[in-house]
Each structure stands twice: as structure tokens, then as C-alpha cells.
Amino acid sequence: MTESIIRTERLTKRYGQARGVDELDLEVRQGEVFGFLGPNGAGKTTTIRVLLDFIRPTSGRALLFGLDSRRDSRAIRRRIGYLPGELTLYDSLSGEELLTYFAHLRGLKTIETGRRVAERLDCDLTREIKALSHGNRQKLGLVQALMGEPELTIFDEPTLGLDPLVQAVFFQLVDELQAAGRTLFVSSHNLPEIQRICDRVGIIRQGRLLAVESVADLKRRALRRLELRFTEPVKAERFARVPGISELVVDGPHLSCVVTGSVDPILRAAMELHVEDVISHEPSLEEIFLAFYGNGVSGGPPDAAPTPGTPPDEEVPDAA
Amino acid sequence: MLRSVFAKVVHDQWRLVLGWGVFAAIWPAMYVGLYPSIEAMGSLQQMMDKLPPAIREFFASSELNIGTPEGFLNLELFTFIAPLLVLAYTVVVAGSATAGEEERGTLDLLLANPIPRWRVVVEKAAAFGVGTIVIVAFMWAGAAAAATAVGIDLDLGRLAEALVSVLLLGLALGGLALALGAMTGRRWLSSGVSLMVVIAGFFLNGLGALIDWLDPWRPLSPFYHYIANDPLSNGLDPGSALVLVAWAVVGLIVAVIAFERRDLAR
Numbered sequence: 001m002t003e004s005i006i007r008t009e010r011l012t013k014r015y016g017q018a019r020g021v022d023e024l025d026l027e028v029r030q031g032e033v034f035g036f037l038g039p040n041g042a043g044k045t046t047t048i049r050v051l052l053d054f055i056r057p058t059s060g061r062a063l064l065f066g067l068d069s070r071r072d073s074r075a076i077r078r079r080i081g082y083l084p085g086e087l088t089l090y091d092s093l094s095g096e097e098l099l100t101y102f103a104h105l106r107g108l109k110t111i112e113t114g115r116r117v118a119e120r121l122d123c124d125l126t127r128e129i130k131a132l133s134h135g136n137r138q139k140l141g142l143v144q145a146l147m148g149e150p151e152l153t154i155f156d157e158p159t160l161g162l163d164p165l166v167q168a169v170f171f172q173l174v175d176e177l178q179a180a181g182r183t184l185f186v187s188s189h190n191l192p193e194i195q196r197i198c199d200r201v202g203i204i205r206q207g208r209l210l211a212v213e214s215v216a217d218l219k220r221r222a223l224r225r226l227e228l229r230f231t232e233p234v235k236a237e238r239f240a241r242v243p244g245i246s247e248l249v250v251d252g253p254h255l256s257c258v259v260t261g262s263v264d265p266i267l268r269a270a271m272e273l274h275v276e277d278v279i280s281h282e283p284s285l286e287e288i289f290l291a292f293y294g295n296g297v298s299g300g301p302p303d304a305a306p307t308p309g310t311p312p313d314e315e316v317p318d319a320a
Numbered sequence: 321m322l323r324s325v326f327a328k329v330v331h332d333q334w335r336l337v338l339g340w341g342v343f344a345a346i347w348p349a350m351y352v353g354l355y356p357s358i359e360a361m362g363s364l365q366q367m368m369d370k371l372p373p374a375i376r377e378f379f380a381s382s383e384l385n386i387g388t389p390e391g392f393l394n395l396e397l398f399t400f401i402a403p404l405l406v407l408a409y410t411v412v413v414a415g416s417a418t419a420g421e422e423e424r425g426t427l428d429l430l431l432a433n434p435i436p437r438w439r440v441v442v443e444k445a446a447a448f449g450v451g452t453i454v455i456v457a458f459m460w461a462g463a464a465a466a467a468t469a470v471g472i473d474l475d476l477g478r479l480a481e482a483l484v485s486v487l488l489l490g491l492a493l494g495g496l497a498l499a500l501g502a503m504t505g506r507r508w509l510s511s512g513v514s515l516m517v518v519i520a521g522f523f524l525n526g527l528g529a530l531i532d533w534l535d536p537w538r539p540l541s542p543f544y545h546y547i548a549n550d551p552l553s554n555g556l557d558p559g560s561a562l563v564l565v566a567w568a569v570v571g572l573i574v575a576v577i578a579f580e581r582r583d584l585a586r
Contacts, residue, residue, distance in 0.1 A: 055583040082432035088425035101322040105433035
């Protein structure tokens with residue numbers, strides 16, 4: 001049931017010095033939507049390009065469907081759909097011609113599946129690609145990736161340049177694919193996207209895998225900012241020893257703090273007084289993400305909780 | 321249409337090849353058409369005879385005799401113009417065969433399909449080979465049509481052999497450009513270096529005819545194998561043809577091996 005579709009074993013790819021991945025151990029199981037989360041330059045695209053045998057590992061290996069990424073590349077690629085991160089299509093072809101070309105290379109009899117997906121995404125296949133907007137090209141990229149009904153689809157930044165309406169259709173497609181038992185590998189630096197569509201997420205930074213978590217666990221374990229308003233001014237000391245609390249600020253009847261894990265202790269302490277209002281800010285994956293990046297420790301709640309809502313820290317490289 | 325990588329190249333390039341073929345056909349047609357008027361100015365041969373021997377030898381490996389159609393065409397057409405017309409095509413398209421897609425960024429998408437890398441190289445090379453044959457065929461047709469029109473006595477079979485020699489020269493250096501493109505992933509570098517080899521080869525062959533110590537090195541130049549035997553007068557020399565074919569085949573093999581092994585640029 002949980003056969004692994006992708007497995008990397010101490011996968012290492014070094015280029016000169018900058019990019020690359022380091023001893024990556026990753027497992028994606030059959031039928032799951034796996035998110036691969038990290039800033040630009042963290043090694044997401046490098047990993048994907050090893051899986052597709054565009055580049056070769058410095059050491060370690062990658063297995064897809066139990067097959068070696070190098071030796072059995074052709075058999076593997078027959079079962080994969082791929083949307084590249086920096087999508088470039090053949091400008092002189094129309095969408096239909098592009099699909100026809102790839103259908104032949106894939107040994108598909110028709111492009112009917114492609115047409116259906118294109119219709120869902122409202123993607124015009126008759127126009128020449130050079131006349132298409134960025135968003136429309138991205139749609140065509142999705143169409144060609146899904147055309148062969150692949151067992152595994154690898155999306156590198158799939159919603160880049162899609163307007164919100166089309167994004168919603170894409171999310172719907174992902175749900176349907178998952179319901180049909182397909183496996184999806186989605187790389188992204190867009191946290192709401194991962195949060196919306198993924199079951200599990202691998203967090204990568206500077207070529208190293210920091211953690212692999214279920215999205216549900218991440219949320220559960222996550223930080224949240226809690227604001228309480230009391231009927232009369234309260235003293236900070238009253239709450240200072242409540243477990244799981246940080247960044248406690250008390251200003252007259254207003255209290256705000258960051259809670260790690262359960263909110264039960266702080267609520268119990270608050271109930272001893274008259275609480276007028278409670279506001280809990282749902283943690284975004286951004287905060288979780290920054291928490292991991294803040295201390296760079298794999299797994300476990302971070303010791304020093306970063307302030308939610310701060311911009312990404314400056315050591316995040318933004319080189320594409 | 322669009323059934324394979326080969327078909328895709330044909331789809332992309334047939335207009336270019338036909339256009340270039342027509343353009344390339346104008347030159348042989350023009351020189352053949354001009355021949356009767358040149359011949360009529362008999363004194364031109366005497367003028368040529370007065371040129372310094374060094375100049376004559378540089379421009380024509382065999383006897384410089386513009387008193388015959390063969391001599392005239394060798395000097396005006398086959399020394400420089402005909403190879404240039406064909407090499408301009410082969411060096412540019414072969415240099416960007418894989419490197420063009422690699423630089424533009426379409427290669428990832430192409431190779432995500434279950435097609436082996438070697439096949440991309442071989443199918444593209446085959447398509448360019450066919451394109452070169454078409455261009456050379458146009459050149460032959462242009463010359464043949466002009467010869468009939470002005471009524472000169474030109475052996476069309478020998479003309480074909482000379483153009484096959486041009487074709488093989490084009491494929492030889494196309495093979496080089498293909499290999500460089502597959503190794504580096506950079507099209508202008510590949511075409512540029514190949515063009516420099518063309519120029520160096522041209523001068524090595526030409527100067528080798530004049531300078532004694534350079535003479536033993538002439539076989540290194542593809543131009544030597546292309547023209548030294550004067551295929552227009554004597555027919556295609558199998559040995560020379562084989563050397564040019566070997567250049568092309570080695571280029572293709574190196575291209576396939578390099579392309580199979582390399583990390584592809586994004």
C-alpha cells in the first residue's frame with residue numbers, strides 16, 4: 001500500500017560550491033501529494049533534475065518506482081509527467097502541435113486527455129505559443145505534464161504566474177489526481193500552496209533536508225499568536241511561568257503572546273480572570289517554516305520562537 | 321508532422337532550407353552563365369598567366385586554366401563560394417542542434433519524454449544532413465540549368481561529384497560543430513570555433529601549396545581533402561571522401577558520447 005515512488009539515498013550533488021544538495025534522504029509514498037518546500041536556490045530544482053536524469057548525482061542515488069534514476073531513466077520517464085520551474089516552450093508551435101509532438105515521443109495514441117485538461121484550465125491550444133501570456137504558457141505546461149496520465153507528476157513551482165481562478169482549478173485537479181491514486185511531487189516556495197494541496201512536506205534549506213512532516217502535524221505543533229483582552233488590567237507575572245509561552249507582552253488589560261503547541265495552559269491561567277475577548281491567529285506555514293530556518297535544527301519545536309509575521313530572514317538566497 | 325525529433329527539425333527548418341537552397345543555387349547558375357562571356361574575352365587567360373605563380377597556386381590547386389569551364393568554376397566557385405554557402409548552413413545549425421535547445425531552455429521539457437539522449441543527437445544530425453543534401457542539390461540544379469541555357473559543355477556528372485565533395489566538407493565541419501555543441505551546450509561558441517577551424521583549414525590548404533614546410537600538414541585541413549584532387553575535373557577521390565566522412569562520423573560519435581554523459585544546463 002505504501003510502496004515508495006521516490007526514494008533518495010544520501011543523494012548528493014555538488015557544483016563548484018554554491019548550489020546542490022547534500023546527503024538527501026527523501027521518501028515519497030504511493031498516492032501522496034508531497035510538498036518540497038524551500039527558498040529559491042535551496043536545491044529543489046537540483047533534486048528534481050537528478051530524478052529526471054538531466055544531471056547525475058555526485059554520490060548517493062535516487063530510485064523511482066524502485067528503478068535507478070540513471071540506469072532506468074527511460075523507463076522511469078515513461079511514467080512521469082513534469083512541469084519545469086522555468087518553463088520554456090517551442091515558440092513556433094501552437095499548443096496543439098506541442099501536445100502532438102510530445103504525444104508521439106511518449107507513444108500516446110491521442111491528445112484527448114490533454115485537450116480535456118486544457119479545457120478545464122481554459123487554455124487555448126490553437127494559438128501559437130509565442131503569442132501566449134506567461135500565465136497561458138504555464139497552463140500549457142500543466143497540460144503537457146498531465147497529458148499522459150502519469151503515475152507520478154513532478155511540478156516545479158506549478159502555480160507561478162497563474163491567476164487565482166486558474167490556481168483554484170489547478171488545486172481541484174490535484175485533488176482529483178490524488179483521488180485517482182496518483183502520486184504528486186510539488187516543489188514550491190509558496191507556503192499556502194503547499195498547505196492547500198500537500199499531505200506531507202519536506203523542508204529543504206541550503207541543500208539539506210531539515211525535516212519531513214505531515215502538514216497536519218506541522219500545524220498542530222506550530223506556533224500561534226494569541227491575544228487576550230481582560231475586563232481590567234492584568235499583571236505580566238501572572239502568566240510568565242505558563243508553559244509554552246514566549247514574547248509575552250502585557251499592556252493594561254491587553255495580553256499578547258506566542259504559544260507553542262497546546263493553548264490549554266494559557267487559557268486555563270486566563271480563565272482565573274475575566275476574559276472579554278480571545279483572538280487566535282492561525283499559524284501560517286510561513287511561521288513554521290521560519291521557525292525551522294531560524295534555528296536550523298531538524299525536527300522538534302524550536303527553542304527560540306521567531307516573531308510571527310517577520311519577513312523572511314536575510315540569509316535566504318533569492319538566486320533562481 | 322511532428323512525429324519525432326527528426327520531423328520537428330524538418331517542421332522548423334524546411335523554409336530555411338528551401339530559401340537557402342534557392343539562394344545558394346544563384347551562385348553556380350551565375351558563374352556558369354557568365355562563362356561564355358568570360359571565354360569570349362580570351363585575353364583574360366593571358367592576364368591570369370601573368371599573375372605571380374604564388375597567387376595562382378593559392379587559389380587553385382591544379383592548373384589555373386580559366387580557358388575551360390572547369391578551370392573557371394574551380395577558381396570562381398569551388399575554391400571559396402560553394403564551400404562557404406554550404407558551411408554557413410551546416411556549422412550554424414549543427415552548432416545549435418542540442419546546444420540551441422539547451423540555451424533556450426526547451427531541452428528539459430524535451431528530455432522529460434521517454435526518449436534517450438543519443439536519439440536526440442542522431443535524429444537532429446540526420447535532419448541537418450538531409451537539409452545539406454537539399455541545399456547542394458539546389459546548387460547542382462542551378463548550375464545544370466544555366467549550362468543548358470547558355471549551351472556550354474559542362475560534365476554534369478563531374479559537377480555532381482564536385483558538389484558531393486562540397487557536401488562532405490560541410491558534413492565534416494558540421495560534425496565538429498555538433499560535437500562541440502553537445503560537449504559545451506553553447507551554440508555560438510560551437511559554431512564560432514568551427515568557423516575558425518574552417519578559416520584555418522582554408523589557409524592551411526592554400527598556403528601549404530606554396531610553402532614547402534607547410535605542405536606535409538595539408539592533409540590536416542578538410543579543405544585539402546575537399547579540393548586538392550580537383551573533383552570537378554577528375555571526379556571524387558574515394559580516399560579524400562572517406563577522410564571527410566570520417567570527420568563527420570567521429571563528430572557524431574563524440575557528440576553522442578558527450579551528450580549522454582554530461583550534466584545538462586538549465
